[in-house]
Amino acid sequence: MTDEIQRVEYRQGMIETRTQADALPVRVWSGAGMPEEIREAIRTERLTELGGVYGDREAGDPIQYDHLTLESQGGVVKIEVFNRAILLFLGDDERIRQIHRVLCKLDKGAATTA
Secondary structure: OOOOOOEEEEEEEEEOOHHHHHHOOEEEEEHHHOOHHHHHHHHHOOHHHOOEEEOOOOOOOOEEEEEEEEEEOOEEEEEEEEOHHHHHHHOOOHHHHHHHHHHHHHHHHHHHHO
């Protein structure tokens, strides 16, 4: 998907079970309200090519959970990461590092827009 990102939804937190993920607060950026730094991070890290589920849903107690939805006219890309810190510490997967860098930008963007 190479279209310009129009909307970003990010949900993250610690959960005991997967069903609790839907109760986590959602941060949304869309249209002109989306900082250019976030758009650029998504483009630079080619996040629209990394849709899918990463990590082990059973590792960790509680479970560190990240869910990212990227919307454009070309479609929707969803990225779900379980236990990101464990993946970064124990693994050597560039895709996780790419996702992590964007999620850090989203955390920073949420702090400045809150």
